[in-house]
Amino acid sequence: MSEASARAHPNIALAKYWGKRSSSLNLPAVGSLSLTLAGMETRTSVAFRDDLDADRIELDGAPASEAIRRRISAFLDLIRQEGGTQRRALVRSSNDFPTGAGLASSASGFAALALSAATAAGLELSPNRLSELARRGSGSAPRSLYGGWVRMHRGDQESGADAIATPLHPESHWDLSMLIAITTEHSKSQGSTDGMNLTRDTSPFYDAWIDQSEPLLAAMTSAIASRDLAAVGALMEASCLRMHAVMLSADPGIIYWNPATVAAIERVRELRSSGLACYFTIDAGPQVKVLCEAANAPAISTALADAPGVLRIITTQPGPGAELINE
């Protein structure tokens, strides 16, 4: 087969990845733990063709920018190398959610691309090998290969063979919702890769960020296993705020938040003190994601939508891993 299509869902890290121990193989400096989300998806099709002299990349129906084209072509080179082919590809990808605004589009994007491109090239990869490949595209992408609760390992090997994702629990493990408060529809100013490198190179708090990550991951893993929302929520907020603290302490400081981001955080804290359990996390963008019991999602969504500057709420649930589809 020289053509294949796949879909993948974004994931949100409850324990964050920020920093690389190697840029060339995109090896993370810390492990992370995420929840894959149903309710938003990326669909990607890849066709390797004899009649193309350059890769052609279409995102949401339009030609990709030069920067994105280069990043995707570099990823396709890895696939071509592994599959022993020189053929260029036509890649068509679409998201049903805002791209590049801190909604993990690179995670679902590279998970769907890794699966469709590897299949189109006729590669028969083990799940761990596919994970390694997806990681070369984006460090959070291996997590979107699996459904539900997923651990991404920092790994120790120079080769990156153990810097892979492994599933912890399926999506049926826990009936939670993740609400996403959209505070702007615009793309973010600084991508994660540049932000991580700047943080590593300039923050005086970078080593402290690295040191706290494994104990937090261990505590969160057991809190998820026992479905302890208060414990997971507290650890999730700690991981988020520590990550943003290390970003803020880079030089120049990286600020992904806007006023509505802060208003949504305040609303979450108010809801919690009124007895509704909910917890926030924020990635490399201004949107606020809120974790709660599924039964409480409608009430929390209404209260969040009313926070100053919040434009709309997307409701998501634990979702499945990446899969091949017929397009």
Ligand code: DP6
């Ligand atoms: C803040 O996976 O986008 O969302 O590996 O450079 O592509 P690259 O970075 P990326 O970073 C995600 C950062 C984060 C936290 C997380 O998802 O763990």
